[in-house]
Amino acid sequence: xxxxxxxxxxxxxxxxxxxxxxxxxxxxxxxxxxxxxxxxxxxxxxxxxxxxxxxxxxxxxxxxxxxxxxxxxxxxxxxxxxxxxxxxxxxxxxxxxxxxxxxxxxxxxxxxxxxxxxxxxxxxxxxxxxxxxxxxxxxxxxxxxxxxxxxxxxxxxxxxxxxxxxxxxxxxxxxxxxxxxxxxxxxxxxxxxxxxxxxxxxxxxxxxxxxxxxxxxxxxxxxxxxxxxxxxxxxxxxxxxxxxxxxxxxxxxxxxxxxxxxxxxxxxxxxxxxxxxxxxxxxxxxxxxxxxxxxxxxxxxxxxxxxxxxxxxxxxxxxxxxxxxxxxxxxxxxxxxxxxxxxxxxxxxxxxxxxxxxxxxxxxxxxxxxxxxxxxxxxxxxxxxxxxxxxxxxxxxxxxxxxxxxxxxxxxxxxx
Amino acid sequence: xxxxxxxxxxxxxxxxxxxxxxxxxxxxxxxxxxxxxxxxxxxxxxxxxxxxxxxxxxxxxxxxxxxxxxxxxxxxxxxxxxxxxxxxxxxxxxxxxxxxxxxxxxxxxxxxxxxxxxxxxxxxxxxxxxxxxxxxxxxxxxxxxxxxxxxxxxxxxxxxxxxxxxxxxxxxxxxxxxxxxxxxxxxxxxxxxxxxxxxxxxxxxxxxxxxxxxxxxxxxxxxxxxxxxxxxxxxxxxxxxxxxxxxxxxxxxxxxxxxxxxxxxxxxxxxxxxxxxxxxxxxxxxxxxxxxxxxxxxxxxxxxxxxxxxxxxxxxxxxxxxxxxxxxxxxxxxxxxxxxxxxxxxxxxxxxxxxxxxxxxxxxxxxxxxxxxxxxxxxxxxxxxxxxxxxxxxxxxxxxxxxxxxxxxxxxxxxxxxxxxxxxxxxxxxxxxxxxxxxxxxxxxxxxxxxxxxxxxxxxxxxxxxxxxxxxxxxxxxxxxxxxxxxxxxxxxxxxxxxxxxxxxxxxxxxxxxxxxxxxxxx
Numbered sequence: 001x002x003x004x005x006x007x008x009x010x011x012x013x014x015x016x017x018x019x020x021x022x023x024x025x026x027x028x029x030x031x032x033x034x035x036x037x038x039x040x041x042x043x044x045x046x047x048x049x050x051x052x053x054x055x056x057x058x059x060x061x062x063x064x065x066x067x068x069x070x071x072x073x074x075x076x077x078x079x080x081x082x083x084x085x086x087x088x089x090x091x092x093x094x095x096x097x098x099x100x101x102x103x104x105x106x107x108x109x110x111x112x113x114x115x116x117x118x119x120x121x122x123x124x125x126x127x128x129x130x131x132x133x134x135x136x137x138x139x140x141x142x143x144x145x146x147x148x149x150x151x152x153x154x155x156x157x158x159x160x161x162x163x164x165x166x167x168x169x170x171x172x173x174x175x176x177x178x179x180x181x182x183x184x185x186x187x188x189x190x191x192x193x194x195x196x197x198x199x200x201x202x203x204x205x206x207x208x209x210x211x212x213x214x215x216x217x218x219x220x221x222x223x224x225x226x227x228x229x230x231x232x233x234x235x236x237x238x239x240x241x242x243x244x245x246x247x248x249x250x251x252x253x254x255x256x257x258x259x260x261x262x263x264x265x266x267x268x269x270x271x272x273x274x275x276x277x278x279x280x281x282x283x284x285x286x287x288x289x290x291x292x293x294x295x296x297x298x299x300x301x302x303x304x305x306x307x308x309x310x311x312x313x314x315x316x317x318x319x320x321x322x323x324x325x326x327x328x329x330x331x332x333x334x335x336x337x338x339x340x341x342x343x344x345x346x347x348x349x350x351x352x353x354x355x356x357x358x359x360x361x362x363x364x365x366x367x368x369x370x371x372x373x374x375x376x377x378x379x380x381x382x383x384x385x386x387x388x389x390x391x392x393x394x395x396x397x398x399x400x401x402x403x404x405x406x407x408x409x410x411x412x413x414x415x416x
Numbered sequence: 417x418x419x420x421x422x423x424x425x426x427x428x429x430x431x432x433x434x435x436x437x438x439x440x441x442x443x444x445x446x447x448x449x450x451x452x453x454x455x456x457x458x459x460x461x462x463x464x465x466x467x468x469x470x471x472x473x474x475x476x477x478x479x480x481x482x483x484x485x486x487x488x489x490x491x492x493x494x495x496x497x498x499x500x501x502x503x504x505x506x507x508x509x510x511x512x513x514x515x516x517x518x519x520x521x522x523x524x525x526x527x528x529x530x531x532x533x534x535x536x537x538x539x540x541x542x543x544x545x546x547x548x549x550x551x552x553x554x555x556x557x558x559x560x561x562x563x564x565x566x567x568x569x570x571x572x573x574x575x576x577x578x579x580x581x582x583x584x585x586x587x588x589x590x591x592x593x594x595x596x597x598x599x600x601x602x603x604x605x606x607x608x609x610x611x612x613x614x615x616x617x618x619x620x621x622x623x624x625x626x627x628x629x630x631x632x633x634x635x636x637x638x639x640x641x642x643x644x645x646x647x648x649x650x651x652x653x654x655x656x657x658x659x660x661x662x663x664x665x666x667x668x669x670x671x672x673x674x675x676x677x678x679x680x681x682x683x684x685x686x687x688x689x690x691x692x693x694x695x696x697x698x699x700x701x702x703x704x705x706x707x708x709x710x711x712x713x714x715x716x717x718x719x720x721x722x723x724x725x726x727x728x729x730x731x732x733x734x735x736x737x738x739x740x741x742x743x744x745x746x747x748x749x750x751x752x753x754x755x756x757x758x759x760x761x762x763x764x765x766x767x768x769x770x771x772x773x774x775x776x777x778x779x780x781x782x783x784x785x786x787x788x789x790x791x792x793x794x795x796x797x798x799x800x801x802x803x804x805x806x807x808x809x810x811x812x813x814x815x816x817x818x819x820x821x822x823x824x825x826x827x828x829x830x831x832x833x834x835x836x837x838x839x840x841x842x843x844x845x846x847x848x849x850x851x852x853x854x855x856x857x858x859x860x861x862x863x864x865x866x867x868x869x870x871x872x873x874x875x876x877x878x879x880x881x882x883x884x885x886x887x888x889x890x891x892x893x894x895x896x897x898x899x900x901x902x903x904x905x906x907x908x909x910x911x912x913x914x915x916x917x918x919x920x921x922x923x924x925x926x927x928x929x930x931x932x933x934x935x936x937x938x939x
């Protein structure tokens with residue numbers, strides 16, 4: 001009796017210890033499992049956990065816009081286009097709206113580009129409004145919940161506030177019609193008007209093939225301590241400095257331009273991706289908006305991201321424990337950046353590198369074509385699945401109206 | 417009008433900074449009255465004058481102080497006492513004051529601590545790097561690289577056995593130090609076998625003792641001959657002696673041939689760890705002529721006759737393995753000696769191109785177990801080293817093999833050039849101080865005519881300086897010609913009277929070199 005219980009205990013102990021040990025990938029770098037606040041959810045498979053119905057909008061909302069300007073496929077806002085393509089051929093898609101848990105509205109609001117390639121958001125509110133009016137009048141599902149089980153992809157600078165200037169975006173606020181919908185956006189900042197409760201933050205689009213083609217052998221020693229390439233002063237829009245990046249980038253330049261440990265400059269070299277793979281820390285400061293594709297590049301290339309943006313909400317924050325992976329520096333602490341970075345113990349740095357080397361981490365930041373398991377599309381679906389089942393309050397009583405269809409600036413009410 | 421626009425912009429900025437972000441409209445539309453305009457013009461001019469005097473933008477400060485309303489808290493001390501004003505440039509003073517106003521404003525929404533608007537650019541007063549932190553950063557980098565090496569590098573590394581034939585000559589210290597420093601940087605265990613022609617001398621021993629490596633110093637009795645061809649033959653003999661030592665002592669590792677004037681890259685030592693039995697790498701050949709004019713002429717000639725077949729001639733010639741598309745060894749690239757026909761150096765100090773052998777020994781590495789009498793798993797395609805007959809003429813290491821196709825090409829099949837071959841020697845009759853130590857110290861120091869530092873004015877030359885015979889060694893008298901005396905500056909006039917040995921002023925290199933040149937001239 002005693003012997004058998006001892007044997008049982010011995011077996012149980014063995015099993016628990018074997019599951020706690022670090023996950024080793026042979027023969028390349030050992031990695032660690034990533035589990036965020038929602039648990040170990042990066043590798044979950046959304047198929048079977050939710051059903052998504054994709055509205056068939058007239059092509060003027062999506063295909064025709066893309067035809068007019070195919071540059072939209074490559075810029076950092078391309079997530080909205082690839083999301084639709086992924087969902088159309090995904091097993092979570094259902095053609096029967098009655099059994100759908102979530103409804104997707106494919107409207108490309110970020111594809112009106114200037115000659116330089118920057119998206120103009122001025123027509124986006126009207127476009128969105130017109131799309132919603134269309135689906136509200138042709139299908140009963142919008143009015144059933146006033147959009148609470150619908151989701152939209154709004155990858156613009158400030159999400160659904162539809163403006164590139166922060167003050168104007170705050171002034172506009174989130175489009176009133178989207179107040180109950182779930183927004184999938186790249187912008188995330190705590191206590192900000194343009195981040196709704198329950199939004200899903202995604203990384204900006206970065207071309208996966210381009211990054212894969214610049215990989216260098218992993219045994220190349222990392223010899224750059226801190227690396228950054230980009231603007232410090234936006235001379236065109238903010239010549240004095242202080243507005244752009246809330247003065248943080250300018251502070252980085254002024255304090256560390258002479259420091260040999262900091263490889264920072266405004267030049268754009270052809271070896272940008274290769275240099276990132278030879279650096280230990282990559283700075284990811286805010287610009288006009290807090291998010292940037294540098295985070296994605298840093299994760300792909302194994303460079304620890306140093307995030308200088310107060311109160312930022314990073315992509316998939318419930319699935320990825322960013323505090324363990326990156327280094328967060330307050331904007332007021334930027335002059336002491338070198339002290340902060342050199343005082344991190346080497347074991348912590350090695351652990352962060354192991355977490356970054358985890359392939360599911362890198363996969364979660366990408367939008368590959370065609371979609372692969374564990375990539376950003378699947379993380380979005382996982383996030384949507386975690387919000388299920390919908391609460392009872394989502395479904396409105398007949399005759400109940402919560403949205404104000406005439407709210408917002410007058411110019412938005414014009415038809416598109 | 418520009419003035420009102422200026423005024424407006426000030427107020428706009430102020431409103432952005434101080435008021436809540438939602439109400440952005442300026443409340444002073446329509447204040448373009450003439451009286452107000454004149455007042456502002458006056459204030460503007462006053463501010464400009466004050467700015468000219470003080471040297472920074474006084475006007476913004478004035479507006480900050482005059483118009484900061486109840487929505488902000490004024491700091492009592494306008495300048496932060498911990499900031500030394502003279503270190504900051506113009507913009508930082510204004511900027512440092514602004515965040516004070518910004519931070520205290522509560523945003524209109526939900527107690528966010530992030531405020532939109534113009535923020536100050538924070539600059540710490542001494543932005544230069546702290547040396548202790550730089551050290552810590554380098555330690556972090558080292559730790560990360562060590563981790564990378566353990567993950568991606570070799571799990572178990574073999575000892576490196578370096579074989580260097582050398583002999584005492586002027587450039588020996590130059591070449592041997594180069595090889596020595598490369599070997600000292602090798603992160604693996606190392607044995608350095610130095611074979612010396614003309615017997616093992618203290619000169620060589622003192623150089624290699626500085627390395628701190630485990631060394632085996634062999635001497636052979638023959639002296640190094642004066643022609644390149646004979647020299648390479650003797651070097652082959654010396655290398656075989658070293659291999660004999662490897663066999664007798666049963667040294668276990670990878671044998672590489674570090675000729676003393678070659679240049680090795682650190683990646684070379686990492687790459688040769690991959691060899692199983694017998695490997696070969698690409699060697700860059702730096703065949704120079706030593707005569708700059710001739711090099712230019714030959715380069716021009718090459719450019720003229722560049723018809724396409726000689727398209728490779730302008731790039732570095734490389735000796736190494738040749739592979740086919742499936743990365744299998746099919747042959748060797750060797751150095752093309754045709755352009756140098758008839759113009760190559762014969763004697764060691766000829767001013768002409770020094771050419772390498774067909775296949776240099778330094779491009780080959782081998783597992784030392786191939787040389788042992790008894791080794792397990794020793795392949796059959798290696799000849800027994802013990803029965804090697806040197807009189808048959810061993811030209812290249814391939815003579816040690818029965819089957820040259822079993823050689824492993826390293827460095828991604830020869831595409832990476834990991835070491836460079838160079839032969840540079842001084843004139844045969846050149847002399848150098850033994851051990852490169854100037855002993856006895858120099859008696860005569862001739863000061864430079866113009867020193868970069870101002871000091872003691874020159875004393876007028878005295879009669880005693882006309883002839884200064886040395887007190888020892890009759891053949892090293894240096895007579896200073898008269899015209900140099902007047903420009904001689906005396907460094908320490910008080911010591912001049914002592915004719916005894918004083919410390920050689922090694923810090924004053926101009927003095928040392930001028931007397932050195934005088935010595936050599938005499939010799």
